[in-house]
Every structure is written in structure tokens, then in C-alpha cells.
Amino acid sequence: APRIVTLGEALVSLRSVGPLTIGGPLSMHAAGAELNVAVALARLGYASSWGGVLGDDELGEFILRSLAAERVDTTHVRRDTRPTAIMFLEARTPEVSRIFYHRKDSAGARLSPHDVDRLLDRDLAWLHLTGITPALSEGARAAVLHAAQTCRRRSVPFSVDVNFRSKLWSEQEAAEVLPWLTEGAEVVIGSPEELALAAPAGKTLEAAAEELLASGVGEVVAKLGAAGARAFTGRHVLDAPAFPVRAVDTVGAGDAFTAGYLSARLDGEDVAARLRRGCLLGAFAVGHLGDWEGLPRRDELDLLDRGPGETHR
Ligand code: ADP
Ligand code: KDG
Numbered sequence: 001a002p003r004i005v006t007l008g009e010a011l012v013s014l015r016s017v018g019p020l021t022i023g024g025p026l027s028m029h030a031a032g033a034e035l036n037v038a039v040a041l042a043r044l045g046y047a048s049s050w051g052g053v054l055g056d057d058e059l060g061e062f063i064l065r066s067l068a069a070e071r072v073d074t075t076h077v078r079r080d081t082r083p084t085a086i087m088f089l090e091a092r093t094p095e096v097s098r099i100f101y102h103r104k105d106s107a108g109a110r111l112s113p114h115d116v117d118r119l120l121d122r123d124l125a126w127l128h129l130t131g132i133t134p135a136l137s138e139g140a141r142a143a144v145l146h147a148a149q150t151c152r153r154r155s156v157p158f159s160v161d162v163n164f165r166s167k168l169w170s171e172q173e174a175a176e177v178l179p180w181l182t183e184g185a186e187v188v189i190g191s192p193e194e195l196a197l198a199a200p201a202g203k204t205l206e207a208a209a210e211e212l213l214a215s216g217v218g219e220v221v222a223k224l225g226a227a228g229a230r231a232f233t234g235r236h237v238l239d240a241p242a243f244p245v246r247a248v249d250t251v252g253a254g255d256a257f258t259a260g261y262l263s264a265r266l267d268g269e270d271v272a273a274r275l276r277r278g279c280l281l282g283a284f285a286v287g288h289l290g291d292w293e294g295l296p297r298r299d300e301l302d303l304l305d306r307g308p309g310e311t312h313r
Contacts, residue, residue, distance in 0.1 A: 252291025
């Protein structure tokens with residue numbers, strides 16, 4: 001089976017049911033954009049590996065245990081004396097969530113190019129990267145750029161989800177680094193604003209997509225939230241609607257979308273089917289608390305085809 005590898009920082013996300021200042025119960029989840037993609041692909045039956053640095057602590061142990069339960073390979077995960085990062089997801093009101101990171105000088109930020117070399121072995125069929133990793137530290141930035149460069153040199157296809165995180169770096173910093181990451185990627189995914197950051201001259205989504213395609217990117221995919229998604233291939237522009245579902249927790253939807261899109265591509269499906277699978281996984285993700293807990297196994301992909309409120313007997 002082709003092995004799909006992702007690398008980045010995994011965090012423990014602690015989700016509140018109300019204002020954090022009031023306290024109360026928190027639920028504990030393994031998170032991190034790349035980890036989410038690795039789990040989503042493993043659920044669909046792919047051989048999937050996640051690489052990164054975890055703290056030599058209970059939280060690192062929790063993440064390893066979660067990945068093992070989901071059949072994600074963690075052979076090349078390194079442990080470090082720094083702590084595993086934490087992220088609070090505060091349900092401040094039912095409509096407004098806030099994210100607070102405790103990830104400065106975390107273990108995950110200690111990622112280095114050396115870690116990447118161990119991870120990108122001969123089985124590698126596809127590498128997935130995000131724009132979060134280069135914002136973590138100098139070493140992590142070097143690591144992720146080295147990973148992309150290794151793929152270009154070895155002609156291994158890779159994808160990039162821009163995933164701009166304003167709490168980690170500025171738009172200016174991101175705009176300087178992202179083109180080095182996305183150059184030559186088979187698939188670049190982001191919101192319209194994120195795609196414009198990765199293509200600094202491109203102000204509109206169309207202009208950004210055109211610029212990215214001109215830089216050697218194969219497909220540019222815009223995530224449009226409840227409006228679905230749009231793909232630009234150079235020859236076609238295709239739209240897909242979101243699935244009508246009740247959104248419980250939208251964090252992680254983008255990663256689910258990415259995994260769905262990539263999986264359909266790896267299955268040899270056309271662009272329309274890739275968009276559809278992306279939106280389908282996004283819909284599964286938003287229906288459940290946690291970034292990836294609600295994602296489908298391959299035999300569950302048609303669950304949302306029947307109407308809402310359906311009990312399958
Ligand atoms: P991100 O989480 O990166 O901001 P989006 O919010 O665009 O990404 O979500 C990714 C995908 O998940 C969307 O393209 C859509 O298919 C699906 N999705 C997101 N929100 C909803 C929603 N409220 N209802 C149905 N599908 C959704
Ligand atoms: O995509 C979901 C992520 O936002 C979350 O799991 C944590 O990777 C993360 C980040 O840096 O925000």
C-alpha cells in the first residue's frame with residue numbers, strides 16, 4: 001500500500017462547554033492539523049504515518065496512544081524534554097469559539113531537518129504539509145521547507161494546506177515563506193484569504209489560483225466553509241456544495257476536507273469526486289465534538305446519502 005506521510009506539531013486540545021474564566025469540565029482530544037489528516041486517511045484504510053516531536057510527558061503518551069488506536073504509524077516520532085503543546089478551545093458562546101495556545105517552546109517546535117530525513121523513507125507515496133509548521137520555530141521552518149524540497153528532488157507528490165495561524169506569525173512573515181513551501185506542490189488547499197497569502201501578487205481567489213498554478217502547483221483548492229469548495233486545475237474551475245448537516249464543532253473541518261480530497265485523488269477519482277469526498281469528510285467532522293473523532297471509515301462514506309434524522313436498522 002502507498003504510504004502517506006504527514007509531519008507537524010500535535011497538540012492536546014481541551015474543549016470547554018462555556019467561558020474559560022468560569023471553569024468547569026473540559027474534554028481532552030488529540031489535535032493538530034497534520035495529525036487530523038493522518039487519522040482521517042487511516043480511517044479510510046490508507047497506510048498513514050505522522051511525524052513530529054512530542055514531549056516526554058503524559059500528554060505525549062496520550063497522543064501516541066490515540067494515534068495507535070487509529071492505526072497511524074508513529075515509528076519516527078521523537079520525544080523531547082520540552083512539554084507537549086496544549087490548546088484551549090473555549091466555547092465562549094454557542095456561536096463564538098476562541099483558541100488559546102500554550103505552545104511556546106513546546107516539544108513540537110523542536111522539529112528539525114534531521115527528523116524529516118528519517119521520516120521520508122522509500123515507501124513514501126505522498127507527503128502532506130501545512131503552513132502551521134513553518135510558523136513554530138526556525139528549526140521547524142527549516143524542517144518543513146527541507147521536506148518540500150526533498151519531494152521536489154525525488155519527484156514525490158506533496159500537498160500543502162496553508163492553514164494561516166495569526167497567533168503564530170504575521171501575514172507579512174507568512175507571505176515571505178509560503179511560496180517556498182507551495183512551489184511545485186501537487187495540491188495547495190486553503191481559504192480564499194490563505195491562498196492569497198501564498199500567492200502574494202494574487203489579491204482575488206482567481207488571481208491567487210492563477211499565480212499558484214503558474215508556479216508549478218497542480219491543483220488549487222479553496223475551502224469555503226458552509227458554502228462548500230472550489231478547485232482550479234488550470235483547465236477547469238469546479239464547485240461543490242457543502243453537505244447540509246448540523247454543525248456541532250467546526251474546528252478540524254478543513255483538515256477532514258483535505259484528507260477527503262487527497263484520498264479521492266489517491267483513489268484515482270476525478271476532480272469533481274475529490275471535491276465531493278472533501279466536503280463529505282468536512283460534514284462528518286463538523287457533526288462531532290473534536291477535530292477528527294466523527295470521521296468515517298471507508299464503509300461509512302455513504303451514511304450521509306440518506307436524509308437527516310435517519311436511523312439505520
Ligand atoms: P477550515 O476549517 O479550514 O476553516 P472550512 O470551514 O472551509 O475549513 O471547512 C472545510 C470544509 O468542511 C468545507 O469545504 C465544507 O465542505 C465542510 N464544512 C465546513 N463547515 C460546514 C458546515 N457548517 N456544514 C457543512 N459542511 C461544512
Ligand atoms: O485544524 C485544526 C487545528 O486548528 C487544530 O487541531 C490545532 O493545528 C492546530 C493549530 O495550530 O491551530
